Every structure is written in C-alpha cells, then in structure tokens.
Amino acid sequence: MYTAVLIKGKTYSVMGHVFLLNQEKEIEKKVFQYLDGNEFFSCKEVKAPVDDLKTDDQSKEDVEPAKEEEEPASEVKIYTETELKGMNKTEQEAIVIDLGGDPTQLKDKSERIAFILEHQQQQEKTGE
Structure with missing residues (x-):
C-alpha cells in the first residue's frame, strides 16, 4: 500500500486522484512512482503489519476490502467545460x-x- 500527502499548494489532480493540502491519501503503485520525488508531495510505502496475517480468516478479510477500494480508481473522471474553467x-x-x-x-x-475536452471525447470513443 502507498500513501501521498500534498505538502505544497492547495490542490493537485493526477491520475484520477484529487489531493488537498495536508490530507493523506491511499494511492496505487503507479501513482506513487509518478509522485515520488515531486517536491509538492510526501510519499511513502506502508507495509502491512505482520500481526494482521496470522490466520487465514484474517488474511481473507484483509484482501477482500482492497478489491473494493481498487475498483473506483479505474473510473475516469469526465470534466465539464465549466469545471475546467473553475480550476487553476x-x-x-x-x-x-x-x-x-x-x-x-x-x-x-x-x-x-x-485539449482536455477533446482528449476526453477521444477516450470515450476508444473506450479507454
């Protein structure tokens, strides 16, 4: 598991994640790799405690919620022109x-x- 915290600026949007200043957010490995080293972020890899994996029942509980958390990340946010005009x-x-x-x-x-509106339309057409 990986986490990132925006430490400079007010907001930052990247790869379907919107970061707010000083709020820790769980991220995928590819987002971690992209943000790690960026001066605006504090990123870290969080290792699961060994105690959580002692029994089979516990490890099933640990695995199942992770699947649910990953699914929404695959959704691509479609921005409207009005939303984009309101962004910095x-x-x-x-x-x-x-x-x-x-x-x-x-x-x-x-x-x-x-550019954003045009490329969003292209992605919808190609199904990406």
Missing part, C-alpha cells in the same frame, strides 16, 4: 498530463481546456 493552472496541467499531453505546448487556459 496547476489542476488543468495535471489533467493534461493524465491525458498524455504536454502542458508546456499549450499557451493558455483556453488551449488547456480545449
């Missing part, structure tokens, strides 16, 4: 990166919003 530059750039874009290639807010 950092939030928009994080979404652009999530969609496979390079925010440095986009000149301003309107170009970021257009």
